Amino acid sequence: MxxxxxxxxxxxxLELVDVGRLADxxxxxxxxxxxxxxxxxxxxLGVLHGEFHWHKHDQEDEFxxxxxxxxxxxxxxxxxxxxxxxxxxxxxxxxxxxxxxxxTVVLMIEAATVVPTGDxxxxxxxx
Numbered sequence: 001m002x003x004x005x006x007x008x009x010x011x012x013x014l015e016l017v018d019v020g021r022l023a024d025x026x027x028x029x030x031x032x033x034x035x036x037x038x039x040x041x042x043x044x045l046g047v048l049h050g051e052f053h054w055h056k057h058d059q060e061d062e063f064x065x066x067x068x069x070x071x072x073x074x075x076x077x078x079x080x081x082x083x084x085x086x087x088x089x090x091x092x093x094x095x096x097x098x099x100x101x102x103x104t105v106v107l108m109i110e111a112a113t114v115v116p117t118g119d120x121x122x123x124x125x126x127x
Contacts, residue, residue, distance in 0.1 A: 003052070005032045005116050012036070023047055023068070023105045032108075032116055044108040044116070048100040055095070055118020060111040062090045069104025073097075 010033055011017050017035050026047040035043045048071070064071060065087035073080045073088060074097040080088055090096050 003030045003032065003117070004028050007034050007116065009034050009036055009042070017043075019045055019067070019107070037112060038109075040112055041109055042112045042114075044110070046106045046108060047103065048098065048106065049103045050100065052098045053118075054097045057090075057092055057110075057114055058119045059092055060114040061092050062114065063109040064088055064090070064098070065107045065109075067105040067107060069100060069102055071104050071106055072099040072101070074099060 010022075013036075015036075019035070022033065022035075022045055028047065029049045030052070031047045033045050035045055037043075048069075054074075064073065064082065066082045066084050068084060071082045073082065073090065076095060082088060
């Protein structure tokens, strides 16, 4: 699957961030857009449908918050299911994979230094 990942900041301070409009206009299966900066972090919007590859972030934690749909976070030893209004922090260094069986909209908050596709290489886990 191809990922459409945009790390440019779409909005600056005091600009209205219309998450709903951006999500509604997205027709791609796996799209990620950096919305804005908050201190040393970025807020990203993801519209997801399918599987991301296994990866990890050696130096940064990640927070996922589901707005619409259902997101699965796979780990070595378990899978966590997130539905709207639920979130989870993935600690730095933990191999993980995100999956969305249907179109899902999420917000992600992470350090501005994070590489969205992960740090090389993460342990592959057979499911």
